[in-house]
Amino acid sequence: MDSRLREYPTTLNFYSIPPTSQINLEEFETWSLDRLQVLIAVDSARLRCKQEADIYKMIEPVLTQKMELKANTVINALGASLLYQQRKKDAYSHFFLRLAYCKTPDLQSWFIRQELMLFKLRFTNSSVEEREWFVKEAKLDLSPISTDSLMEMKYKKEGRGESKDEFAKKFQATLKAVYVEPINFYKVPFEKVPELVGKRQVILMDGFAYIPESERVLLILNAFKDHLKQELENTAKALPRMDEDDRLTPILNSLAKQSISKEYRISDGDGVTADDVDKLSIHFPLCMKSLHSALKRDSHLKHMARIQFGLFLKGIGLSLDEALIYWRKSFNRMTDEEFQKKGYAYNIRYNYGMEGKRTNYTPYSCVKIIQSMPSSNESHGCPFRYFSPDALGEMMQNMNVDQVSINDIQLKAREGHYQIACTALFEATRGKAHEQAQQLAEPIGHPNQYFDYSLNGIKKVKEE
Amino acid sequence: MTVDLESRKKQKIEDQDEYMDNMDVDLVKLEEIESSESHDFQTLLKLYYQKYFPFKDFYNWLSYGNNSYLRFLSFKDSEELKAEILRLCPIKIDIGAIYNIKPKDKKTVQASAFVPLERELVFDIDMTDYDDIRTCCEGANICLKCWNFMTVSIQIIHRALEDDFGFKHILWVFSGRRGIHCWVCDDKARLLTVESRKAIVNYLELLKGGESQARKVNTRGSVLHPLLEKSLGPCATHFDRIMLDKMGILNSKEHWSKLLAIIPDESIRNELDNEWSKSPDTPASTKWDMLQSRLKGSKKSNLEYLARDILFQYSYPRLDSNVSIGLNHLLKSPFCVHPKTGKVCIPINPKLCHEFNPTTVPTLNGLFSDDNTSDFLLTIEELEEFKAHVEYFKNFTLRLQEARVAKLREQQKNSLDF
Structure with missing residues (x-):
């Protein structure tokens, strides 16, 4: 082992020793941001892929670019100091982000989820030597129990009136039925491995699960998770006592905001007029497109649909006055008197915080729209969830989406990945218009985000 | 000492917001019941609480060593609890989780800030879940034949839990009408997370699929997981003695068609149906042997162990998983009186569960009937029909207490060692 790598002997790190050397503010910020991009990529890949291998494939480019770690096997080619630098950046950035992500339970759990997945991916993709070295170094006290001693224990507990040989023979058969590879076992409290317990893929005795060698990684991940959880809590407690540092605090606060804030902020720039709405509708996501056409068709929308669509329009920059004009014009089978009497104008002003509770409502996010189920004669909600596959297909055909993409999107919708289906639709339709939108960094989380991506893409094309 | 005892008022007339279903110990007042006999019922209920309800043991159990504090109902001792219960004469006593905030004050905090901290691991097994396979009764009715489903369930679940x-510390209680409740009260059990509870339920559950799915059990391979291996014995006994013999599930076409529908292979299904229809009086055990050998001989991998799966489907415990997984389900307390049947929810000793007879459980009317006047001088421990159950409950609470003391000693010893 090269002495320079003593601090970080492998690419795997349990992150138990905090950084001690000095670092400048710029590095602090760039390293943190680099790691955050990796974690965001992990988060979005997890939403899109089911298989771990696919997740890894998806984040690999980001990893290589932002947080590459080379194994000891290439030490001669690359030199120990480069390896050291890579590992130092990985370790330091992890500890930096702890400072930003320890503040609330939500932030903590987001950070733990991504870090755990990142660690898992790195662990499964590392060499056997590295893994063994890591397990030894991390002092995880994992001493396996042999098949024979497990049998002895079981015999002591249950063997009644039968010879040990007989019992052993039966027990071997049981082991083969429960485990894929019954060689060595680790004893853990059953709560530590709920998935294996739930699937009856372990033998339980007196509250302990006996997990096989092949599942040892679960124990390591558990230890990693518990350790990180504990450390984040400690950090949270220590943070207020940290010297008041007006250089770090703003950086930390902005770091913490970047991963989670999905709330859509209304752009107040260029106003959209009532007349613009139809023109802009090519940029609408499917949920709004369907409401837009329903409104055109029926000259009316039901209550929930009006809120969903109305707030979306507010989000794209339609002012209150313009909104009143737009809705009045759209409800064209109605007299002015009726329009007033039924309180539609009131509803619109309400959305803009001018009536009732006077809350300035923000446009609904995907989560909210996905959750609001329409009844049979209502048109709001997420089309990927509430439309029949045929209706969904027809809408997409009308948008000139190719059949391969339609099938793919329908499948995703059927599997319950509504936002991913929506993202795929975006990629299938917008991706062709402008290159930069072909692969979105993360799934669409908000209808107005869809709108912005679509609209801004077009602007850029025009500029070129 | 403050007493904040909640009693659920008639929901219709009271402010809806006052109604609290997450209440920890829920004392439901009789006003809810609008029956003509309610007056009699209430008088007897009051007498029952006065004379028989085992307040002391009940208090020892639920306070878990934390004296003067019974969940959210703060009582100095069992006497005070008794006084309050007598004052309210609740028709039903439900027990839920322990929350971080008094359920009464729930409205003063954000919904997310109101969280359950502790809850026994509970199981609810209800006879209605067996309606598709029992031939003797339906709905709320039970008899000694179908009660065997409960007996088998206690045997299997109790062994696995232990x-x-x-x-x-596992307490089994008759639910008062057509099922059983199980309370696992170990310290560790009361602190289980939802995820762990789910794991336990999934581990124990075997039947999968709803009404539209005929085959609900699908075990693979000749060797079973130890849980099922150990459950097979009780299930097989139950299947032979009760299902085949007493319930006669293969005696008439109406019943055996249901069972045969589980077999996915149409030719085997028809073949058996034809043969049985020709001589319907063939003993059920012979029919079952025919089915077994026919399926074994089919050489199709999904049919090889189907007979065993059918046996499981007809006898393995059916749990109401939602009750066990969530922390905020309410469950009726032991020793309360079921408002519809008048039966007392008495604990069942799992070692003697095969002797338990739900049809002769003491009822409120029976306790105070004119034939029983001589008994009226006896305490609950002395009443023949209660004796064993009260004794069992007392021992259960004593063992809990002993474990608590042992744990405390251990902790003290450890702290002295340092």
Whole structure:
């Protein structure tokens, strides 16, 4: 082992020793941001892929670019100091982000989820030597129990009136039925491995699960998770006592905001007029497109649909006055008197915080729209969830989406990945218009985000 | 000492917001019941609480060593609890979780800030879940034949909870009408997360699929997981004695068609149906042997162990998983009186569960009937029909207490060692 790598002997790190050397503010910020991009990529890949291998494939480019770690096997080619630098950046950035992500339970759990997945991916993709070295170094006290001693224990507990040989023979058969590879076992409290317990893929005795060698990684991940959880809590407690540092605090606060804030902020720039709405509708996501056409068709929308669509329009920059004009014009089978009497104008002003509770409502996010189920004669909600596959297909055909993409999107919708289906639709339709939108960094989380991506893409094309 | 005892008022007339279903110990007042006999019922109920309800043991159990504080109902001792119950004469006593905030004050905090902290691991097994396979009764009715489903369930679940999960303080209680409740009260059990509870339930559950799915059990391979291996014995006995013999599930076409529908292979299904229809009086055990050998001989991998799966489907415990997984389900307390049947929810000793007879459980009317006047001088421990159950409950609370003392000693010893 090269002495320079003593601090970080492998690419795997349990992150138990905090950084001690000095670092400048710029590095602090760039390293943190680099790691955050990796974690965001992990988060979005997890939403899109089911298989771990696919997740890894998806984040690999980001990893290589932002947080590459080379194994000891290439030490001669690359030199120990480069390896050291890579590992130092990985370790330091992890500890930096702890400072930003320890503040609330939500932030903590987001950070733990991504870090755990990142660690898992790195662990499964590392060499056997590295893994063994890591397990030894991390002092995880994992001493396996042999098949024979497990049998002895079981015999002591249950063997009644039968010879040990007989019992052993039966027990071997049981082991083969429960485990894929019954060689060595680790004893853990059953709560530590709920998935294996739930699937009856372990033998339980007196509250302990006996997990096989092949599942040892679960124990390591558990230890990693518990350790990180504990450390984040400690950090949270220590943070207020940290010297008041007006250089770090703003950086930390902005770091913490970047991963989670999905709330859509209304752009107040260029106003959209009532007349613009139809023109802009090519940029609408499917949920709004369907409401837009329903409104055109029926000259009316039901209550929930009006809120969903109305707030979306507010989000794209339609002012209150313009909104009143737009809705009045759209409800064209109605007299002015009726329009007033039924309180539609009131509803619109309400959305803009001018009536009732006077809350300035923000446009609904995907989560909210996905959750609001329409009844049979209502048109709001997420089309990927509430439309029949045929209706969904027809809408997409009308948008000139190719059949391969339609099938793919329908499948995703059927599997319950509504936002991913929506993202795929975006990629299938917008991706062709402008290159930069072909692969979105993360799934669409908000209808107005869809709108912005679509609209801004077009602007850029025009500029070129 | 403050007493904040909640009693659920008639929901219709009271402010809806006052109604609290997450209440920890829920004392439901009789006003809710609008029956003509309600007056009699209430008088007897009051007498029952006065004379028989085992307040002391009940208090010892639920306070878990934390004296003067019974969940959210703060009582100095069992006497005070008794006084309050007598004052309210609740028709039903439900027990839920322990929350971080008094359920009464729930409205003063954000919904997310109101969280359950502790809850026994509970199981609810209800006879209605067996309606598709029992031939003797339906709905709320039960008889000694179908009660065997409960007996088998206690045997299987109790063993698994003890041997596999290592729990020691398990209380089984008759639910008063057509089922049983199980309370696992170990410290560790009361602190289980939802995820762990789910794992336990999934581990124990075997039947999958709803009404539209005929085959609900699908075990693979000749060797079973130890849980099922150990459950097979009780299930097989139950299947032979009760299902085949007493319930006669293969005696008439109406019943055996249901069972045969589980077999996915049409030719085997028809073949058996034809043969049985020709001589419907063939003993059920012979029919079952025919089915077994026919399926074994089919050489199709999904049919090889189907007979065993059918046996499981007709006898393995059916749990109401939602009750066990969530922390905020309410469950009726032991020793309360079921408002519809008048039966007392008495604890069942799992070692003697095969002797338990739900049809002769003491009822409110029976306790105070004119024939029983001589008994009226006896205490609950002395009443023949209660004796064993009260004794069992008392021992259960004593063992809990002993474990608590032992744990405290251990902790003290450890702290002295340092």
